[in-house]
Amino acid sequence: MRFDPLTLLGFCIAFGAVLVAQQLEGGAIGTLLHGPAFLIVMGGSLGACLVQTPWPVLARTIRISRWLIAAPRPETEVAVQALVDWARVARKDGLLALERLLAQQNDPFLHRGLQLLVDGAEPEVIRRTLEIDIDAREARELEAAAVFESVGGYAPTIGIIGAVLGLIQVLGNLENPSVLGDGIAVAFVATIYGVGLANLVLLPLAGRLRSAIQEQSRYQDLLTEGLSAIAEGENPRVVEYRLLGLAR
Secondary structure, three states, rough: EEEEEHHHHHHHHHHHHHHHHHHHOOOOOOHHHHHHHHHHHHHHHHHHHHHHHOOHHHHHHHHHHHHHHHEOOOOOHHHHHHHHHHHHHHHHHHHHHHHHHHHOOOOOHHHHHHHHHOOOOOOHHHHHHHHHHHHHHHHHHHHHHHHHHHHHHEEEEEEEHHHHHHHHHHHHHHHHHHHHHHHHHHHHHHHHHHHHHHHHHHHHHHHHHHHHHHHHHHHHHHHHHHHHHHOOOHHHHHHHHHHHHHHO
């Protein structure tokens, strides 16, 4: 896992720009803090998301949400060196000599690939089996990332609902000026919350999750290429060149 400070920096710039602009326009930052508007947007968006999302997808979303703080860091260089070493062992002593390495593999994907290699599976079978594994994992995790996009899609619309509720309050109390200000505040602040939540938080986070998922897929593609090359009996130096080309 690695923490990317760009995430924090991006949020600081995005929200800082909004708050500074509010100050420059002569408005008070406190006017952007409105509990009912926040409740309408957050509660409505999350509720709509729960209605749409099956529990397994939601649970997976919660699980991989930690990647937003510290995304998995594929140890590409270590993997390349290990695969090249395995190619040397296989070329010298045969594929069965790799069996002793199975117990050392903590990565389930690499363990499956090495098991196929030791079992003498054909290169194309190894490649096809691992690619199915990659595609299935990526599809599941992209479904989880799409939950953030779904909430981001609902938030602006829920913000408009909040705006309409505020205007209804205003129109229903035109004879009572003391409540007009609060109604107008709900109307406009709810819209800001909805659009801001979607475009400053949820959609960028969804994009970040997608990037982390795709990086993991690229790493597993590299492992697949290396294991297939070993099964083909490629020269270790050729294996190294192929993997370094993919790692760049």
